[in-house]
Amino acid sequence: MYDFDSVYSRVGTSSTKWDRYVSRYHLEDVIALWVADMDFKCPPEVSEAIVHRAEHGIFGYTDPSDECLNAIISWEKRHHQIDVRKENIVLTTGVVYALYTLVEQLVKKEEKVMVMTPVYPPFFNTPASIEREVVYCPLILEPEVRIDLEKMERMLKEDASIKMLIFCNPHNPVGKSWTKDELEELLEITNRYDLIVVSDEIHADLVFEPLQHVSMLGVNEKFNQNVVLLGAPTKTFNLAGMKISYALIPNQDICSEFAKRAKASGLSSINIFGFEALSAAYTYGDQWLKECLAYIYDNMVWLKKFLNEQLPLCRYEVPESTYLAWVDFSAYEVPDNFAEILKFEGGVELQDGRGFKDSEGFQRINCACPRETLVKGMERVVDCMKKKNWLK
Numbered sequence: 001m002y003d004f005d006s007v008y009s010r011v012g013t014s015s016t017k018w019d020r021y022v023s024r025y026h027l028e029d030v031i032a033l034w035v036a037d038m039d040f041k042c043p044p045e046v047s048e049a050i051v052h053r054a055e056h057g058i059f060g061y062t063d064p065s066d067e068c069l070n071a072i073i074s075w076e077k078r079h080h081q082i083d084v085r086k087e088n089i090v091l092t093t094g095v096v097y098a099l100y101t102l103v104e105q106l107v108k109k110e111e112k113v114m115v116m117t118p119v120y121p122p123f124f125n126t127p128a129s130i131e132r133e134v135v136y137c138p139l140i141l142e143p144e145v146r147i148d149l150e151k152m153e154r155m156l157k158e159d160a161s162i163k164m165l166i167f168c169n170p171h172n173p174v175g176k177s178w179t180k181d182e183l184e185e186l187l188e189i190t191n192r193y194d195l196i197v198v199s200d201e202i203h204a205d206l207v208f209e210p211l212q213h214v215s216m217l218g219v220n221e222k223f224n225q226n227v228v229l230l231g232a233p234t235k236t237f238n239l240a241g242m243k244i245s246y247a248l249i250p251n252q253d254i255c256s257e258f259a260k261r262a263k264a265s266g267l268s269s270i271n272i273f274g275f276e277a278l279s280a281a282y283t284y285g286d287q288w289l290k291e292c293l294a295y296i297y298d299n300m301v302w303l304k305k306f307l308n309e310q311l312p313l314c315r316y317e318v319p320e321s322t323y324l325a326w327v328d329f330s331a332y333e334v335p336d337n338f339a340e341i342l343k344f345e346g347g348v349e350l351q352d353g354r355g356f357k358d359s360e361g362f363q364r365i366n367c368a369c370p371r372e373t374l375v376k377g378m379e380r381v382v383d384c385m386k387k388k389n390w391l392k
């Protein structure tokens, strides 16, 4: 049994989640439930592999080892039932780097990118930052999360300059794990309009049983030439600081050009510890992940019960995937700067939903932490709302 209950201080470790506001605003005591990393130690085999490598003491340039590529191939087969070939893998130092490069490569300046909101902000900020127009096809959220296929097809029919869909599978922040039928319907449409689908699957391993992740590359072989999959062990095993991820690109022309651009922009060599971490996690991490997911699921269920009792007007369902709870506080008529007030006056930091677009009143709560941290954080939310007289 792995230990997910122990609380470790991350203050003073250059942690984005715990240190960014502590030092900038001199906030000593803020419970951080925002940015998407975990407060758990990674599998011990990963730390051991890194220490072992560090002891060698020589950290020159690196090439992707066969061990690392085979670990990806084996993981994708074991966990997502897809067959990956070595020549279709390009290692990168982050999924957002890959997104940026793919947009630059595949979408001309006068062309457009489609995204489905609410969604992880770099999906729209990154293309916009390199002057690619972004068009929005919001998800249908009620009574359950669905892709608005009709709107999507209408948009594509009316505007031939839309060339790429950036899609979140499973979905951050709404926690939806897409079914094979849903993905197939989506791909039928994107294929009709010759769209490239970039499927960000960084949360793929965080699907709660009995559901199973369906890879965009596992829907139907006939679509795969137009699909690029972005994967990583970083969310799964809490390795974001290792800066290791990969693109799986069955289309050989797109793959070669992407690899060329990655190399030209400095990624000819990947961080030595990133390789080690990936290989160890994908080789030895299965049991850790199983237990970690069970722990997170229990946190999600605890949160549901807590909200039912303490903040019954909040709308929240335990998600199908991810460690991110997507909670609608709008019935409490909290002010626009609710997240700021919680942070500076309440001593707890949630992720303001507005950053994900189309999400007034929502907060994203990171549940990948020891129960004690989550309880403390949520109690602070309630205390702050009481003090401010926002509870009805």
Ligand SMILES: Cc1ncc(COP(=O)(O)O)c(C=O)c1O
Pocket (backbone or CB within 6 Å): 036, 093, 094, 095, 096, 097, 120, 168, 172, 200, 202, 203, 232, 234, 240, 245
């Ligand atoms: C959907 C999604 N993609 C990408 C990332 C970040 O990936 P990376 O750190 O590899 O750039 C995140 C982080 O939260 C995410 O939720």
